[in-house]
Amino acid sequence: MIAAAQGQHFIHVTLLMMIVVLPVLIGVPLIAWRYRYGNSSARYTPKWGRSNALELMIWGVPVAVVIVLSLWLAHDTTALDPYRKLQSADKPLTVDVIGYDWKWLFVYPQLHIASVGELVFPEHTALAMRLTSDSVMQSFFIPTLGSQIYAMAAMQTKLHLIADSTGQFLGENTQYDGRDFQHQKFIARATTPQGFRDWIAHVRANGIPLTAKVYSVIRGRNTVPEIRAELKADDMPPDAVFFKDAQPDLYWNVMMSFHGSPSSSRVMVAASNAKARMMALMGMGHRNESDTAGREG
Amino acid sequence: MSLTQFIFGRLGLHSLPFWAMIDHPTLQNIVNGVIATGAASLVVIGAIVTVALITYFGKWRYLWTEWLTSVDHKRIGIMYICIAFAMLARALIEAALMRTQQAFGLGGGFLSPHHFGELFTTHGTIMIFFMAMPFLIGLINIVMPLQVGTRDVSFPVMNSVSLGLTMAGAAIVMISLVVGRFSTGGWSGYPPYTEITFNPGVGPDYWIWAVSLSGIGTMMTGINFAVTIYKRRAPGMTLMRMPLFTWAALCTSILMIFAMPPLTVATLMLACDRYLGFHFFTNAAGGNMMNFANLFWLFGHPEVYILILPAFGVYSEVIPAFSGKVLYGYTSLVLATMAIAILSFIVWLHHFFTMGQSAAVNATFGIATMLIGLPTGVKIYGWMLTMFRGRIRFTVPMVYSLAFMMLFVIGGLSGIILANPSIDYQVHNTLFLVAHFHNMLIPGLLFGMLAGYHFWFPKAFGFRLNERWGMASALCWIFGFMFAFFPLYAAGLLGFPRRTVAYYNPIYVPYFAIAEFGALLVLTALACLVVQFVVSVVQRKENRVPAGDPWNANSLEWSVACPAPDYDFAVLPEVTARDAFRVAKEHGTAYLAPERFTDIEMPRNSPLGFILCVTGSFAAFGLVWHMWWLVALAMLATVGAMIWHGFVRDYEHIIPADEIRRDYMRWLQVVTAADPVARDEELVPHNTGLADVHETLEAAE
Numbered sequence: 001m002i003a004a005a006q007g008q009h010f011i012h013v014t015l016l017m018m019i020v021v022l023p024v025l026i027g028v029p030l031i032a033w034r035y036r037y038g039n040s041s042a043r044y045t046p047k048w049g050r051s052n053a054l055e056l057m058i059w060g061v062p063v064a065v066v067i068v069l070s071l072w073l074a075h076d077t078t079a080l081d082p083y084r085k086l087q088s089a090d091k092p093l094t095v096d097v098i099g100y101d102w103k104w105l106f107v108y109p110q111l112h113i114a115s116v117g118e119l120v121f122p123e124h125t126a127l128a129m130r131l132t133s134d135s136v137m138q139s140f141f142i143p144t145l146g147s148q149i150y151a152m153a154a155m156q157t158k159l160h161l162i163a164d165s166t167g168q169f170l171g172e173n174t175q176y177d178g179r180d181f182q183h184q185k186f187i188a189r190a191t192t193p194q195g196f197r198d199w200i201a202h203v204r205a206n207g208i209p210l211t212a213k214v215y216s217v218i219r220g221r222n223t224v225p226e227i228r229a230e231l232k233a234d235d236m237p238p239d240a241v242f243f244k245d246a247q248p249d250l251y252w253n254v255m256m257s258f259h260g261s262p263s264s265s266r267v268m269v270a271a272s273n274a275k276a277r278m279m280a281l282m283g284m285g286h287r288n289e290s291d292t293a294g295r296e297g
Numbered sequence: 298m299s300l301t302q303f304i305f306g307r308l309g310l311h312s313l314p315f316w317a318m319i320d321h322p323t324l325q326n327i328v329n330g331v332i333a334t335g336a337a338s339l340v341v342i343g344a345i346v347t348v349a350l351i352t353y354f355g356k357w358r359y360l361w362t363e364w365l366t367s368v369d370h371k372r373i374g375i376m377y378i379c380i381a382f383a384m385l386a387r388a389l390i391e392a393a394l395m396r397t398q399q400a401f402g403l404g405g406g407f408l409s410p411h412h413f414g415e416l417f418t419t420h421g422t423i424m425i426f427f428m429a430m431p432f433l434i435g436l437i438n439i440v441m442p443l444q445v446g447t448r449d450v451s452f453p454v455m456n457s458v459s460l461g462l463t464m465a466g467a468a469i470v471m472i473s474l475v476v477g478r479f480s481t482g483g484w485s486g487y488p489p490y491t492e493i494t495f496n497p498g499v500g501p502d503y504w505i506w507a508v509s510l511s512g513i514g515t516m517m518t519g520i521n522f523a524v525t526i527y528k529r530r531a532p533g534m535t536l537m538r539m540p541l542f543t544w545a546a547l548c549t550s551i552l553m554i555f556a557m558p559p560l561t562v563a564t565l566m567l568a569c570d571r572y573l574g575f576h577f578f579t580n581a582a583g584g585n586m587m588n589f590a591n592l593f594w595l596f597g598h599p600e601v602y603i604l605i606l607p608a609f610g611v612y613s614e615v616i617p618a619f620s621g622k623v624l625y626g627y628t629s630l631v632l633a634t635m636a637i638a639i640l641s642f643i644v645w646l647h648h649f650f651t652m653g654q655s656a657a658v659n660a661t662f663g664i665a666t667m668l669i670g671l672p673t674g675v676k677i678y679g680w681m682l683t684m685f686r687g688r689i690r691f692t693v694p695m696v697y698s699l700a701f702m703m704l705f706v707i708g709g710l711s712g713i714i715l716a717n718p719s720i721d722y723q724v725h726n727t728l729f730l731v732a733h734f735h736n737m738l739i740p741g742l743l744f745g746m747l748a749g750y751h752f753w754f755p756k757a758f759g760f761r762l763n764e765r766w767g768m769a770s771a772l773c774w775i776f777g778f779m780f781a782f783f784p785l786y787a788a789g790l791l792g793f794p795r796r797t798v799a800y801y802n803p804i805y806v807p808y809f810a811i812a813e814f815g816a817l818l819v820l821t822a823l824a825c826l827v828v829q830f831v832v833s834v835v836q837r838k839e840n841r842v843p844a845g846d847p848w849n850a851n852s853l854e855w856s857v858a859c860p861a862p863d864y865d866f867a868v869l870p871e872v873t874a875r876d877a878f879r880v881a882k883e884h885g886t887a888y889l890a891p892e893r894f895t896d897i898e899m900p901r902n903s904p905l906g907f908i909l910c911v912t913g914s915f916a917a918f919g920l921v922w923h924m925w926w927l928v929a930l931a932m933l934a935t936v937g938a939m940i941w942h943g944f945v946r947d948y949e950h951i952i953p954a955d956e957i958r959r960d961y962m963r964w965l966q967v968v969t970a971a972d973p974v975a976r977d978e979e980l981v982p983h984n985t986g987l988a989d990v991h992e993t994l995e996a997a998e
Contacts, residue, residue, distance in 0.1 A: 013717060024703065025707075029703070036688075037976060038977075044687065044688055045622070049622070062670065066671055078660065083653075147722030150653060154580055178481070180410070182797045
């Protein structure tokens with residue numbers, strides 16, 4: 001839905017811009033040929049360098065185009081703001097997205113499950129994602145669904161997406177972050193509501209418990225297949241690992257680990273008030289975060 | 298600390314490019330080791346051959362007195378452009394290597410991720426800081442003082458220091474090919490990736506010091522040019538009589554003065570993080586990388602216009618000259634140039650629409666970005682109307698200009714698309730963005746620089762460049778660019794992230810195959826440029842234009858001999874109108890001997906620039922490798938040299954009036970003996986630099 005609107009906007013802008021682009025693409029070769037040196041029949045006015053009518057046109061027409069474009073821009077930027085909550089019949093699904101070298105961890109805080117390599121969610125249900133990074137800056141992106149957004153350590157960004165149908169989409173990081181950047185892909189899988197419930201049940205039954213030890217593997221500088229091999233998750237899909245017993249506050253703990261407590265190994269045993277402390281911190285800071293705190297509170 | 302450690306710091310055998318392949322001879326290590334060692338050998342062999350040739354021909358003294366210590370703006374400009382071409386060659390080969398990697402990148406390719414990371418970082422860093430900047434600074438240096446009718450820039454020694462610092466930065470980047478590895482953090486060097494936690498090696502340090510050195514040099518250049526334009530214009534040369542190229546130089550200088558410091562501050566803050574354990578941009582302890590992003594693009598966006606405006610200036614000279622017409626809408630174009638300069642400071646946030654700020658903030662910066670399209674569009678239309686009812690000759694600079702106008706609007710279109718935050722969310726960080734900014738910088742900047750190179754080459758060296766090879770190069774550039782980058786727009790729309798070494802989806806293969814063809818064409822263009830230079834030097838006798846005005850052009854730089862004398866003007870010109878030289882030619886007053894010659898005071902040579910180049914390089918090298926004794930010595934020498942320079946009193950020499958009269962009269966004889974050539978004959982050997990203005994006059998009546 002969002003990607004479709006973005007595509008529409010792309011086409012509209014391109015078409016409108018043709019008003020100013022086409023005269024150049026057509027005019028330059030035309031003028032160059034018509035007034036070539038060899039064409040003595042063409043008029044030659046070496047001193048002519050000003051015309052009020054033309055001045056009005058070369059400033060006026062682009063100004064008009066830019067005014068229209070600006071109105072569209074303002075409208076679409078607000079309408080498609082990735083922070084804007086999306087409406088759906090079902091309750092929005094909250095997913096915490098944490099970037100590591102070189103994979104994303106998806107935590108479903110209300111469901112107490114988590115995954116790497118695959119993001120599973122029901123179609124027609126708004127996805128409310130909160131993002132942060134445990135590493136360098138990354139950019140979370142599912143092109144088919146819509147916007148990308150940066151994920152940065154110690155900070156929160158937000159992204160809202162919705163799938164109009166079931167399907168498997170490419171998900172990726174677009175911000176270079178080192179050796180296995182090109183492997184930091186995942187499958188975004190939109191299922192039917194029943195399919196999603198089945199998946200939850202499956203993960204709760206067969207997932208690997210997300211213990212401190214397992215978490216330290218995820219935190220390492222590795223890719224999903226490497227995690228899969230290290231955790232001996234042979235019964236999982238080839239490019240994904242699912243976890244059960246995920247701490248709902250994991251996301252807050254990761255962010256909190258950069259605020260004051262330098263030992264990030266304490267993420268798994270961080271104080272239970274990490275979320276409250278983080279929100280208090282964010283309330284003082286950046287607008288997104290205070291905004292978040294307001295909405296979440 | 299052991300003695301070896303004290304002396305060599307972090308430097309060791311493992312810093313050599315072939316060490317990894319000897320240590321761990323895997324296939325990938327061997328392939329990458331061979332490429333890296335080949336590149337390093339080129340640098341080393343190139344240096345040895347250069348030194349050997351200079352020694353063989355006994356040219357050390359000549360090099361020292363005529364070039365390295367010269368404070369002549371034209372010579373400094375030429376040296377800047379030499380750096381630009383050398384660095385262009387390296388960065389182009391790197392680009393072709395990256396294109397080849399991606400053409401074969403399905404499932405892996407041949408380059409290691411680290412090697413690929415170094416390539417895109419050095420390619421970007423070099424192209425911006427050590428190709429584009431030296432090129433445009435070189436052109437402005439050669440042309441601007443002549444255009445405003447003065448004999449040098451306001452601070453000639455500082456000019457040479459700026460060159461020295463830029464040279465030092467370039468040297469550091471070249472040394473990184475031989476010892477150690479460069480950063481993989483991209484030309485923008487975003488932390489926390491470039492912080493010590495994630496990149497403890499020497500790479501980001503190489504980047505920091507190369508960029509800092511050139512940044513300081515460029516800021517001083519900006520001050521120098523701006524003061525020159527404000528204070529040293531010839532009598533009667535009011536601001537609104539200045540040629541457009543000088544206007545562009547002024548706007549660029551203002552941008553340099555205000556935009557370079559944020560960059561230097563950002564890189565030095567990053568250095569504090571890396572060397573002194575600060576936390577400006579770290580993840581923990583209160584650091585915030587968003588501050589770096591803001592500082593960097595506070596420089597980075599004006600930088601785009603620092604790069605583009607001088608090229609706009611070149612087009613504003615080339616198009617009227619080869620259309621045989623006055624520039625259309627001078628006032629409009631001046632206003633547009635100034636508007637671009639000012640607007641360029643209020644759009645930086647569009648480089649990170651996706652960083653999580655509110656829709657209102659994004660929309661504001663998106664609209665501001667579109668506003669820049671207005672004056673830019675006006676300029677394009679202005680140049681079209683300049684051609685309208687002109688008499689156009691399709692010379693090399695003009696072909697570049699025509700290709701620029703058509704390709705640049707396509708880049709402008711993709712720029713307006715990217716200015717929409719809602720669309721940017723889809724294409725940011727993809728190859729669409731890469732295609733966009735190459736579409737702006739290759740036709741916008743590089744074509745302009747190459748057009749300027751052809752246009753003003755006779756002014757610097759006295760003879761015209763070979764037209765045939767120049768045309769071959771231009772066509773290869775134009776089509777090579779189109780083949781190399783138009784497919785990347787498509788790959789970007791398919792979601793292909795930039796800086797990706799390998800991919801696993803075969804749909805991208807055809808795009809990269811076409812782009813590879815384009816890259817090969819661009820390499821051919823570079824080869825043609827080299828051939829053109831050699832052929833032109835060999836045939837220089839036939840293409841001399843001593844009378845000084847080979848293109849029947851408009852501004853003052855064409856009113857003196859080719860090459861221009863050291864002191865530029867025997868007598869400073871009096872300006873009464875815009876296009877001063879054209880008006881003089883039309884009134885028949887262009888080649889009148891002045892009544893009186895006076896002695897001319899010119900600045901003496903100074904070794905300060907070269908000394909600071911050497912000490913700057915050593916200080917940076919020491920900092921990169923933690924050789925603190927070297928840093929201390931180099932800094933001491935730097936301060937010492939500056940104090941010594943402060944005591945130099947005898948910094949000017951006099952050129953006696955008689956000598957100037959003699960030179961002038963000799964030149965006037967050449968002019969009198971020359972046959973005026975009509976515009977369609979300007980490419981034949983017959984053209985010795987005296988233009989026939991009759992056809993223009995007749996048409997004007």
